[in-house]
Amino acid sequence: MKLVLIVYYSRTEVTAKVATALARACGADLERIQDLRPRTGISGFLRSAWQALRGTAVDIAPAMRNPADYAFVILGTPVWAGRMSAPMRSYILQQRPHFRRIGLFCTMGGSGGRDVLSAMADLCNKLPVASMCLRQKDVLADDYRVALTSFADELTVLQSATPVAVAKPS
Template identity: 35%
Template sequence: MKILVTYYSRSANTKTVAQKIAKNLGADFEEIIDKKNRTRKIVGWIIAGRDASTKKLTEISYKKDSSKYDLVLIGTPVWAWTMTPAIRTYLFENKAKIVGKKSPKLAFFCTQGGSGDQKTFIEMAQLSKKSICNLTIIDKQISDCDNSVFGFCEAIKKKLKF
């Protein structure tokens, strides 16, 4: 089974989880780059939250073709109770490749400081299709999330029988 773990991460929390998932599943791994400068300073946080809450798209870059995989796992931090503009754009740009009879299965994961994960997963599914499994990691649990990631990966393996 060919697997891709793709994600956007500004603070490296989602990247950390994505790396653990990719290692556990033996998956290819790719970061989605948001070409908009989203610095960690307060103004950057405010603009990022506004862009997320108003469902803005952004210019992104990535190289891997999602249609070449059997399973694609997509990860995002939760900003303003929703996915990031980079992930929204990725789903929008790849909709034709990830929806349909021969398209890959999807699984979603997110990191968050507070809440919004369930709304985020619903919106991600609305832009693509229902995922086979979801994982939420709270930011303060990033350093100790191995068991949660392992359980998520085992649930995926069980559902896909591999």
């Protein structure tokens, strides 16, 4: 069994920047959720906010990695209109039976991060082992490294206490 998979959705690359840095810090595998419908321009922005407010699930590409193969799955989403992104909602609904333990993070332009993390945990039916909210302006200014290091350190401690299954020889 592998240890950590980081799954994220990013429309503007802010959440992607955090997910990539976190994967490097933890030695984790990385999977980006692929939305099947473009979200560019003002219409994409408005549709994103509307779907988040309504709690809509959307069509996403099939996952490339199986979260059941990992001891920890870290989920990252932007905050849209005070809610998790619709693509992240879709991923959780599809994959939650396969989650063993979860960690959560979000990026936000304004506020609502703690509520989003709580909603994600509820949707996963699991309490997170670690969580983190980051402001977009801090990520863009590279002023988030202390929070990222703290989050990664929490995961490292948990990883060292997690037994790894060893395959039996055939």
